[in-house]
Amino acid sequence: xxxxxxxxxxxxxxxxxxxxxxxxxxxxxxxxxxxxxxxxxxxxxxxxxxxxxxxxxxxxxxxxxxxxxxxxxxxxxxxxxxxxxxxxxxxxxxxxxxxxxxxxxxxxxxxxxxxxxxxxxxxxxxxxxxxxxxxxxxxxxxxxxxxxxxxxxxxxxxxxxxxxxxxxxxx
Amino acid sequence: xxxxxxxxxxxxxxxxxxxxxxxxxxxxxxxxxxxxxxxxxxxxxxxxxxxxxxxxxxxxxxxxxxxxxxxxxxxxxxxxxxxxxxxxxxxxxxxxxxxxxxxxxxxxxxxxxxxxxxxxxxxxxxxxxxxxxxxxxxxxxxxxxxxxxxxxxxxxxxxxxxxxxxxxxxxxxxxxxxxxxxxxxxxxxxxxxxxxxxxxxxxxxxxxxxxxxxxxxxxxxxxxxxxxxxxxxxxxxxxxxxxxxxxxxxxxxxxxxxxxxxxxxxxxxxxxxxxxxxxxxxxxxxxxxxxxxxxxxxxxxxxxxxxxxxxxxxxxxxxxxxxxxxxxxxxxxxxxxxxxxxxxxxxxxxxxxxxxxxxxxxxxxxxxxxxxxxxxxxxxxxxxxxxxxxxxxxxxxxxxxxxxxxxxxxxxxxxxxxxxxxxxxxxxxxxxxxxxxxxxxxxxxxxxxxxxxxxxxxxxxxxxxxxxxxxxxxxxxxxxxxxxxxxxxxxxxxxxxxxxxxxxxxxxxxxxxxxxxxxxxxxxxxxxxxxxxxxxxxxxxxxxxxxxxxxxxxxxxxxxxxxxxxxxxxxxxxxxxxxxxxxxxxxxxxxxxxxxxxxxxxxxxxxxxxxxxxxxxxxxx
Amino acid sequence: xxxxxxxxxxxxxxxxxxxxxxxxxxxxxxxxxxxxxxxxxxxxxxxxxxxxxxxxxxxxxxxxxxxxxxxxxxxxxxxxxxxxxxxxxxxxxxxxxxxxx
Numbered sequence: 045x046x047x048x049x050x051x052x053x054x055x056x057x058x059x060x061x062x063x064x065x066x067x068x069x070x071x072x073x074x075x076x077x078x079x080x081x082x083x084x085x086x087x088x089x090x091x092x093x094x095x096x097x098x099x100x101x102x103x104x105x106x107x108x109x110x111x112x113x114x115x116x117x118x119x120x121x122x123x124x125x126x127x128x129x130x131x132x133x134x135x136x137x138x139x140x141x142x143x144x145x146x147x148x149x150x151x152x153x154x155x156x157x158x159x160x161x162x163x164x165x166x167x168x169x170x171x172x173x174x175x176x177x178x179x180x181x182x183x184x185x186x187x188x189x190x191x192x193x194x195x196x197x198x199x200x201x202x203x204x205x206x207x208x209x210x211x212x213x214x215x
Numbered sequence: 216x217x218x219x220x221x222x223x224x225x226x227x228x229x230x231x232x233x234x235x236x237x238x239x240x241x242x243x244x245x246x247x248x249x250x251x252x253x254x255x256x257x258x259x260x261x262x263x264x265x266x267x268x269x270x271x272x273x274x275x276x277x278x279x280x281x282x283x284x285x286x287x288x289x290x291x292x293x294x295x296x297x298x299x300x301x302x303x304x305x306x307x308x309x310x311x312x313x314x315x316x317x318x319x320x321x322x323x324x325x326x327x328x329x330x331x332x333x334x335x336x337x338x339x340x341x342x343x344x345x346x347x348x349x350x351x352x353x354x355x356x357x358x359x360x361x362x363x364x365x366x367x368x369x370x371x372x373x374x375x376x377x378x379x380x381x382x383x384x385x386x387x388x389x390x391x392x393x394x395x396x397x398x399x400x401x402x403x404x405x406x407x408x409x410x411x412x413x414x415x416x417x418x419x420x421x422x423x424x425x426x427x428x429x430x431x432x433x434x435x436x437x438x439x440x441x442x443x444x445x446x447x448x449x450x451x452x453x454x455x456x457x458x459x460x461x462x463x464x465x466x467x468x469x470x471x472x473x474x475x476x477x478x479x480x481x482x483x484x485x486x487x488x489x490x491x492x493x494x495x496x497x498x499x500x501x502x503x504x505x506x507x508x509x510x511x512x513x514x515x516x517x518x519x520x521x522x523x524x525x526x527x528x529x530x531x532x533x534x535x536x537x538x539x540x541x542x543x544x545x546x547x548x549x550x551x552x553x554x555x556x557x558x559x560x561x562x563x564x565x566x567x568x569x570x571x572x573x574x575x576x577x578x579x580x581x582x583x584x585x586x587x588x589x590x591x592x593x594x595x596x597x598x599x600x601x602x603x604x605x606x607x608x609x610x611x612x613x614x615x616x617x618x619x620x621x622x623x624x625x626x627x628x629x630x631x632x633x634x635x636x637x638x639x640x641x642x643x644x645x646x647x648x649x650x651x652x653x654x655x656x657x658x659x660x661x662x663x664x665x666x667x668x669x670x671x672x673x674x675x676x677x678x679x680x681x682x683x684x685x686x687x688x689x690x691x692x693x694x695x696x697x698x699x700x701x702x703x704x705x706x707x708x709x710x711x712x713x714x715x716x717x718x719x720x721x722x723x724x725x726x727x728x729x730x731x732x733x734x735x736x737x738x739x740x741x742x743x744x745x746x747x748x749x750x751x752x753x754x755x756x757x758x759x760x761x762x763x764x765x766x767x768x769x770x771x772x773x774x775x776x777x778x779x780x781x782x783x784x785x786x787x788x789x790x791x792x793x794x795x796x797x798x799x800x801x802x803x804x805x806x807x808x809x810x811x812x813x814x815x816x817x818x819x820x821x822x823x824x825x826x827x828x829x830x831x832x833x834x835x836x
Numbered sequence: 837x838x839x840x841x842x843x844x845x846x847x848x849x850x851x852x853x854x855x856x857x858x859x860x861x862x863x864x865x866x867x868x869x870x871x872x873x874x875x876x877x878x879x880x881x882x883x884x885x886x887x888x889x890x891x892x893x894x895x896x897x898x899x900x901x902x903x904x905x906x907x908x909x910x911x912x913x914x915x916x917x918x919x920x921x922x923x924x925x926x927x928x929x930x931x932x933x934x935x936x937x
Contacts, residue, residue, distance in 0.1 A: 046838040054847045061851060061874055065858035070866045077870060084877055090838070091888040093896045100880075103903050108873065108910050115914045116866060119921050137818060137860035144825050145853045151832060152845045159840030166888040168896060176893035177900065184897075188904040195908030202915035811933030813868070817859050824856075 046165070050090055056083040074112050081105040092166030095173050218276045221265055221295050224303055225342035227257040228310075232335035239328030248318040251331035255314050255338055259307035262300065269300035275348060275412070282351070286407060294348035294412060297700055298543065302345045302475055305547055309467045309554050310338045312670045316558050317459035319664030320565070330370065334463070337363035341468045345475065350399045350409040353476070357395070357440070360469045361388050367464065368456040377455040384449040391439020391446045398432035401425075415482035426483065430490025433480060434497060441473030442524050443501040443531060448759050450524055451508075454516035458561030461516060466523050466557050467550035474530040474546055478539045485537060492623060495535025495616070499627045499634070502528030504757060506637035510644070511753035514571045515560050518645060521756070522597065523553055525634060529612050532631060536615040536624060540697045544611055544685045547696075548604035552596035552678035555671055559590040562667050563649065573648045580650040583663065587650060589671035596678040598642040598730070599635055601723045604681020609635060611685065614718050635722055639729020647737040687715060844885035851878035865917050865927040869910070876906050 060080035067073040081104050088097035177185065231254025239247050268274040273296025282289035295303075314334060321327055340359025347353040362385075369381030403409055405425060406417045418426070437443075442450035453465055464470070477484060477494065484490050505525035512518040526549050533542035566583055567576055579587045596605035613635075616628040685696035752758060808819070855878060858871030880899045887895025917927065924931045 050839050050843075054843075058847070058850055058854070061854050065854055065862070065867075065871065065874070070864065070870075073867060073870060077873065080874075081877065084881065087881065088884050091844075091884050093884045093887065093899070096880075096884060096896050096899050099900065099903060103907060104873075104877070108907060111910060111914060112866065112870070115917060118918065119927070137821060138857055140825060141821070141853045141857045141860070144828055145850060147832060148828065148849050148853075149846050151835065152842050152849070156840065156842050159842060161841045161889070163839055163841055163844065163885060163888045164891070165838060166891055168887070168893055173893055173896060177897050180894075181897050181901070184901055188901055191908045192904060195911045199911040199915040202912065202919050809936060811936030813929040813932060814860070814863065817868070821856055821860050 046090055050087065053083050053087045053090065056080075057087065070116050071113065074109055074116070078105050078109050081109070091163065092168055095168070095170050218268065218274055219278075220261060221268065221274065221276050221293050221346070222278055223261045224258050224265070224307070225293075225339050225346060227261065228254045228335045228342065229339040230254060232332045232339060235328055235332045235335065239332065244323070244327050247327055247331055248314075251335050252311065252314045252318070254335055255307060255311045258338070258342065259304070259311050262303045262307050265295065266300055266304075269295045269297050272296065273299070287403070287409070289349055289351045289409060291352060292348045292410070293346040295346060298478060298539070299346050301543060301547065301696075301700070303342060305550050306338065306341055306345060306468050309550055309674075310334075310463060312673060313459050313463045313554065313558070315666050316462070316561075316670045317457075319666030320457065320459050320561060330367075330457070333363050333367050333370075334459070337367065337464060337469075341472065344472050348411050350402065350411060350414075353411070353479075354396070354399060357392065357472065360464070360472060361385060361392070361440070364388075364453070364460075364464050364469055367460040368453045370456055370460065374455075380449075380452040380455040384453050387446050387449040388439040391436055394432045395436025395439075398429055398436055401429060401432070405429075411479055415480065418483040418486055421483075421486070423487065427487040427489045430484040430487045431493055433477065433484060434490065434494050437473030437476050437531075438497060439473070441470050441527050441531070443473070443497050443528060444504065445759075447501060447505070447524055448756065448763060451517045451520045451756060454514070454520050458516070458557055458564065461520070462554045462557035462561070465520065466553035470523060470527055471530070471546050471550065474527060474534065474542055477531070477534045478542055481534070481539050484534075491535045491537060493535070495532050495624065495627055498528040498531025498533075498535060499630045500528070501525070502532065502634045503630055503637075506634045506641065508753050508756045509641045510637060511750055512641075513573050513754070515563065515573055515576065515645070515649075516557070516571060518573070518641065519553070519556055519560060522556075522638070522641070523549075525638065526553070526597075528634075529609060529631065532616060532627060533612040536612070536619050536627075538611070538615040540685065540700050541608070541611040541615045543700060544696050545608035547684060548596065548608040548678060548681035551674050551681055552593040552605060555589055555674035555678055556593040556597065558667070558671055558674070559586050559593065562586045562663055562671075563590075565663055565667070573645065576649050577651060585668045586663070586671070589675040590649070591646060592675040592679055594642045594646050596681070598639040599722055599726045600730075601719070601726075602682065604678050604684070606719075606722065606726075607682035607686065610715075610719055610722055611687070613722065614715055617714065617718065632721065632725060636725040636729055639726040640732055641729075643730045643733030644737055647733050651738065841885065841889050845882065848878045848881040848885070851875075851881065863928050863930065865920070865929055868929065869913055869917070873906070873910075876902060 057080050060076050060083060064073045064076035064080060067076065081100060085097040085100040085105070088094075088100055231251050235247050235250055273294055275292060275294045278291040278293075280288075280290045314331070317330065317334065321330055337360060340356045340363060343356030344353055344360065345356075347356060365381045365385040367381075368384055369378045372378045372381070399409070402414055405421060406414050408414065408417075421429075435446075439446040450465060450470070454461055456464075484494070502525045505521045505523075505528060509518050509521035509525065512521060526545070530542045530545050530549070533539075533545060562583070563576055563579060563586060564571055566579075566586070570576060579590070592603075596603040599606045599609045613628055613631050616624050616631060683695075755761070808815070852875050855871045855874030855876075858874060859868050862868060862871065880902055883895040883899050883902070885895075887893065920932060921927055
């Protein structure tokens with residue numbers, strides 16, 4: 045049962061991602077990506093990471109993708125101009141990547157044709173997760189919190205109002 | 216008399232040169248001149264006083280060891296035997312007279328210091344050549360005379376042609392010196408020593424082929440300095456130098472260094488009949504060649520230069536015919552009268568304010584008798600008028616050639632007689648153009664300083680009486696020089712007094728014939744005939760310069776140009792530029808990678824990733 | 837029991853290459869950023885799968901930290917996108933070649 049679910053969710057993720065990267069409209073792309081991220085979160089849940097799954101929805105789909113939408117909408121709202129971005133697809137990298145994908149997949153299969161290394165049913169409770177996080181990875185937590193701080197500072201700096209300069213540039 | 220005093224002979228002129236070099240700027244001209252003259256006079260005195268030391272086997276004295284490197288032993292050693300003593304006395308004596316002459320010759324405002332330093336330095340180098348017992352030491356002196364000759368020919372270097380003449384002299388003699396160097400190296404390899412006495416002692420034990428080749432190499436080496444064929448083109452041009460230089464270097468001393476060298480190694484070269492024949496042939500052919508050219512010359516100094524070339528040819532013939540005495544005899548008398556002729560010519564040119572064309576230098580007999588009569592004396596010696604020094608010495612050579620036997624030497628002897636006729640002709644041509652009062656010396660006659668006049672007299676006397684040096688028995692003489700040099704005049708066979716007398720009469724007849732021809736041609740109407748192609752041919756030394764230009768210098772320059780443009784410029788420099796520009800081009804191509812476009816960068820990253828994955832793939836297979 | 841590890845890896849590899857393709861093929865800045873997100877998620881999937889395979893918590897912790905970093909990165913990236921849009925009035929990456937040469 046879990047196996048079937050796994051393959052189903054994988055298929056959803058892949059299809060959604062494929063659709064995402066081929067959309068002209070960025071909003072459509074973001075929406076499809078949210079779809080893919082939902083499926084991915086369920087996959088995480090299946091693989092015994094309930095906390096991570098929750099965070100995937102909350103942070104990734106809920107915050108980061110929303111942020112993307114915000115920015116798209118902000119820029120969209122620039123007066124009288126559609127997003128004049130070209131979305132040309134190029135064939136050569138695509139072909140290359142496809143080939144690489146085949147090669148990698150082949151490699152992976154060749155390592156273990158029979159599928160002997162299997163992921164067993166696993167479940168990590170939040171308590172165990174918290175224990176691991178704050179005991180062994182305490183320093184990393186601190187560092188990431190620093191990083192969030194200066195990211196916020198940087199984003200504020202980059203985004204502050206520079207009306208005067210913008211008007212100068214327009215002239 | 217201490218033996219070490221022999222070193223004074225070369226070292227006094229060297230000291231004079233050094234003192235003048237260092238201090239000549241500070242003291243007046245008189246002091247420079249006196250110092251220079253005193254140095255050479257001192258050397259003469261030393262040579263004269265040390266004469267007794269040269270008897271028998273001679274005296275060898277070593278100053279210090281110069282190079283000592285295993286088998287190569289080159290000590291500073293001088294060998295003072297009769298041959299060296301005669302030559303040294305001649306060199307120093309004539310040099311003293313010429314130095315005195317030079318003091319009057321050089322204008323007050325010209326750079327006297329350089330002149331006298333170089334003259335003294337030259338005498339030092341020449342005496343090194345004369346006295347050296349070691350071939351390397353001789354080579355040192357050889358190069359020294361070459362350098363001083365170059366510097367003195369180009370004394371008035373501000374004129375392009377004087378500098379070129381000096382260069383030409385240096386380069387042509389240099390080409391010949393290579394052969395001399397080869398001979399020295401080979402001699403060292405064969406005999407293990409560079410000492411001339413030792414080599415001469417070993418000479419009979421060397422392989423005949425080796426000796427012949429060595430003799431030929433030495434012949435070529437000597438031909439350069441002595442202006443024999445084919446290295447003779449520099450001597451006429453060398454007349455661009457001051458007349459004392461021409462008199463000293465290109466008449467009496469440097470050009471005779473070749474003859475002297477051959478005399479020094481005579482025990483070696485006489486072992487090879489081929490070598491001797493070659494030497495004789497070169498000498499005779501040069502003598503004939505130079506005599507024909509001298510007959511066509513208009514410039515007085517060039518005429519004397521060709522004459523010198525011709526007379527040295529006679530000396531080479533003497534060596535080739537096997538008689539060192541004959542060669543040295545003629546060398547000594549020639550030194551006297553040729554130096555005299557050059558000095559007289561210098562006086563004439565001075566009087567005519569620089570005019571050198573024979574056809575414009577008339578009237579000397581009346582205008583300046585103190586120059587004319589010594590000139591006449593010199594000409595008589597040159598032409599071989601009976602009883603002059605020149606007569607006996609030239610005769611001795613021809614006698615040796617005829618008496619040696621064999622058709623080869625007979626032919627050479629006949630050519631020698633022909634040359635004697637030509638010599639007489641051009642000698643008296645000179646007198647008849649310069650003496651009588653036609654086309655007189657134009658303008659104000661410049662006043663000649665006395666030092667340019669009285670120095671002519673001793674040389675004239677020496678030339679005229681030079682026959683006494685080796686008066687043949689047929690004339691009732693004691694053959695003094697022959698005894699002194701202990702070198703027989705006649706190599707093989709006995710030449711009867713009959714041959715000697717016959718030869719003497721023939722020579723006398725030829726010289727008188729020359730006199731009569733010149734009188735007929737020039738006494739009445741010394742107008743130059745328009746010069747046709749044959750005249751130009753002889754005037755230009757049988758177009759030797761042009762021949763060398765076409766045969767040697769032209770191809771040389773073409774080859775140099777080829778290597779310079781085709782190889783050096785295009786190939787090497789082009790190659791370097793190509794490398795540089797391709798690096799630059801490659802850099803420019805690389806530059807296209809930094810397009811600033813994000814898409815390109817990402818693509819590049821993807822390709823890199825692909826490469827890494829391929830590598831991993833290959834690793835795991 | 838549920839699934840071979842290899843399959844998880846294949847899925848995430850495919851996701852990763854799709855993200856890479858998005859980056860290479862699209863000219864819009866926003867789309868490139870989205871491609872980056874896809875790639876990071878693919879990595880996250882591998883980590884969680886490995887954590888389940890080895891039955892340890894470390895992979896999941898790593899995913900958490902990854903999300904934190906990604907959030908910071910996206911914040912700044914989008915701020916820059918807004919800024920750049922202000923200059924060129926469009927988001928075609930070919931326009932931004934000021935670093936040329």
